[in-house]
Amino acid sequence: MESEYKLNSPIFYVNPKAYVFGKELLKFAKEADKISARYDIQIILSPQTTDIRLISNNTNHLLIFAQHIDPLNKGRGHGLILPEAVKEAGAQGVVLNHGEYQLKFSQISKAINIAKNLKLLTLVAGESLSELAALSRLDPDIILAEPSELIGTGKRSDENYIKKSIKIIKDIDLEVKVMYGAGISSGEDVKDIISLGSDGAGAASGIFESDNPIRVLEEFIYAMNKLV
Amino acid sequence: MESEYKLNSPIFYVNPKAYVFGKELLKFAKEADKISARYDIQIILSPQTTDIRLISNNTNHLLIFAQHIDPLNKGRGHGLILPEAVKEAGAQGVVLNHGEYQLKFSQISKAINIAKNLKLLTLVAGESLSELAALSRLDPDIILAEPSELIGTGKRSDENYIKKSIKIIKDIDLEVKVMYGAGISSGEDVKDIISLGSDGAGAASGIFESDNPIRVLEEFIYAMNKLV
Amino acid sequence: MESEYKLNSPIFYVNPKAYVFGKELLKFAKEADKISARYDIQIILSPQTTDIRLISNNTNHLLIFAQHIDPLNKGRGHGLILPEAVKEAGAQGVVLNHGEYQLKFSQISKAINIAKNLKLLTLVAGESLSELAALSRLDPDIILAEPSELIGTGKRSDENYIKKSIKIIKDIDLEVKVMYGAGISSGEDVKDIISLGSDGAGAASGIFESDNPIRVLEEFIYAMNKLV
Amino acid sequence: MESEYKLNSPIFYVNPKAYVFGKELLKFAKEADKISARYDIQIILSPQTTDIRLISNNTNHLLIFAQHIDPLNKGRGHGLILPEAVKEAGAQGVVLNHGEYQLKFSQISKAINIAKNLKLLTLVAGESLSELAALSRLDPDIILAEPSELIGTGKRSDENYIKKSIKIIKDIDLEVKVMYGAGISSGEDVKDIISLGSDGAGAASGIFESDNPIRVLEEFIYAMNKLV
DSSP states (O other): OOOOOOSSSEEEEEEOOTTTTTHHHHHHHHHHHHHHHHHOEEEEEOOGGGGOOOOOOOOSSSSESSSSOSSOOBOOOTTTTOOOHHHHTTOOOESSTTSSSSSSSSHHHHHHHHHHHOEEHHHHHHHHHHHHHHHHEEEEEEEEEEEEGTTTTTOOOHHHHHHHHHHHHHHHOOOOOEOOOOOOOSSHHHHHHOOOTTTTEEEHHHTTTTOHHHHHHHHHHHHHHOOO | OSSSOOOOOEEEEETTTOOOOOHHHHHHHHHHHHHEEEOOOOOOOEGGGGGGGHHHTTTTEEEESSOOSOOOSSSSSSOOOOOHHHHHHOOOOEESTTTTOOOBHHHHHHHHHOOOHOOOOOEEEESSSHHHHHHEEEEEEESEOOOGGGTTTTTTOHHHHHHHHHHHHHHOOOOEEEEEOOOOOHHHHHHHHTTTTSSSSEEHHHHHHOOOOHHHHHHHHHHTTOOO | OOOOSSOOOOOOEEOTTTSHHHHOOOHHHHEEEHHHHHHHHHEEEEGGGGGHHHHTTOOOSHHHEEEESOOSBBBTTTSSSOOOHHTTTTEEEEESSTTTSOBHHHHHHHHHHHHHHTTTTTEEEOOOOHHHHHHHHTTOOHHHHHHOTTOOOOTTHHHHHHHHHHHHHHHHTTTTTTEEETTTOSSHHHHHHTTTTTTTEEESSSHTTTHHHHHHHHHHHHHTTTOO | OOOSOOOOOOOOEEOOTTTOOOHHHHHHHHHHHHHHHHHHEEEEEEOGGGGGGHHHHHHOOOOOEESSOOOOOOBTTTTTTTTTHHHHHOOOOEEOOOSSSOOHHHHHHHHHHHHHHTEEEEEEESSHHHHHHHHHHTTEEEEEEEOGGGTTTOOOHHHHHHHHHHHHHHHHTTTTTEEEEOOOSHHHHHHHHHTTTOOOOOOOHHHHSSSSSSHHHHHHHHHHHHOO
């Protein structure tokens, strides 16, 4: 089943993780929403689960992704994140297997299937080239390629890794979007990554540990926009 | 640090787990809110994380508990449930170590500490008598005693287990509330459990797999109310 | 790096899990060793970790596989199963991601790499067709395809699943051996599975919950042998 | 049920973790065995699971502990460490919930019960004072108190933590032995920790990352012996 949302490269992924939440995130999200509209670039934002509905109800252009869903259907399952609840709260997609929240293999494959049935987009993270090839076979919408040892370090994946991973993934499934996350800290970084043929870039600490998250985001999106 | 919310026995714990969520849960919660006020009995409700804010914003008497928090502070931690985010969304407390979502020992102890600092109430679940004694030493506000093999079966803990566990827990910490969850399916069950000296009872499938969840809840609360 | 052990189809996988161990398993293993020699069929046996050395030192034909390894190298890692220790104890291979011990995706991919460097064979288990396709990209030596809901039930995978999964896996990597595990309880079952084009079959409860494990094993191997 | 092994303070715990295994560990263990006899000090050694039988069969004085057991009985449970298998391989005890291998609360409580039934000694690790108090209620034989942030750093727990934790634990159960692990790197460290009233000390990196593990162990045991 197809998602009802269409992805258009280049895409930018903003990950607040546990850095920013609630009202502070809402303020950020409203500005990010305007930036998405102004530059006509899709921005994915993944709030804390508590904030999906709040952010979704108050923005129009952002693609809201849950940071995680568990592969379960209505019923028992205390403490687990129910995909249907995430959908009903307004999410358009879900992130799975982030380097900081790695999942069992069967959880990834089952969660992708449940998300597809709910027409939720899926962004799945992986590291090595063979992992990325394997994940491509699970038919996600987006693959986020980032060596976990680089997360939060400000160091970027090298050109060789980026080129090879794009080729491997697209050879298996041309429709999968490929994005790169770790170590994005300037518009130049974003430009480089897009120029190598990727479908997008993402940032967390690069934005939310900066003095002015919205200004940093706009720098990233501006760099992307010039490439379209 | 003390929580800002005061617990008054008997208390009833309603656990929607992944049975009911979003608008359907909101409708239920509004009715439960009225029942709590009408009978002057505290009702704890633990919605899906996505729904904490929605339910909290639209009820006045219910105590809203998160189904889970992770022991982390603001910062990294993709996919984890940030206690501060849960608090800001309107929760008054948190459930930890439910039989369907068992936690590492150090997670429980750290999450209780973080919850206390945020003045969130803590409800911790355990099974055997030695487990309940151990959990009492972590200083939670409420202990939910339920053998996990009984969850969802409609079978209740026996009188011997209830009496012994109350004694063991209160001997260690007289202030901890002790509640019983598994197998509550009638007002008679609730009455029996309260009569044995407990501080409350709880239900999940007994309510949400019934034909009329609100009517079942009212039966439970009515049975409690007569005992006050 | 290539393993030093060569796999020749058809292969049979005997999984004692936690059913049988120590001296009782040793007695079984010595008989199984003779059966392997007599019928010239490779038999994989995965003892409890405690028994790898004992079984390896006292058999000549069996391929001894660890039930699990963790992806780590020498150093810290209390409680984890060190691949080098498993190799030194005499294992020729390792099982990863069994339905009863499912691993994180990154654990599977890293453990396969470490095993390859140590020239240990790898047997990786998976369920759905997309999972099996994904696992094929991680370059294991053997894929064990078994829907986890069938494990221990005596019910077999259906013909359609077997045919499709063989095709999907072999299309990606012709060298990967494909075996089927759940529900093997007679020589007829073994014959059917091999006839559909698989490289082998496996059993756990079918053997170790029977009255005469060695007789059952010999029935399975005899059925295989006639097909060579 | 009582264990068949009697613990006599002071005790020393040597943890090879994944640093040393197989033949190299056997050589170390034979020397450690002599040191234990020479100074009449009990030494606990926890080898890789693969090596329990090898070390147990070739030493006479060491107490061999498994690094981990899972709370299960004979039957299904692929990949899990069966307590009965560990016992049959020659272990006298088990380590549970080490800082590098933290367990679910219910796993700890169930594994302690299973170990007791098999007359295996139990050594359980914990961190904060409230955790140690809680663990005391689960009735282990030994508590290893070590803040996980100190493991492998060469930094020791401070005097205040040691004194308070001994008091808290012994107030709950006078028979539990209390040991301290992190940051032991000299005989002086060992002497200090014993002098504060503890039942023993332990080391991993302090021994196995040194140039001469056996000499370091002997220094530790010599320091203990003078205190008896």
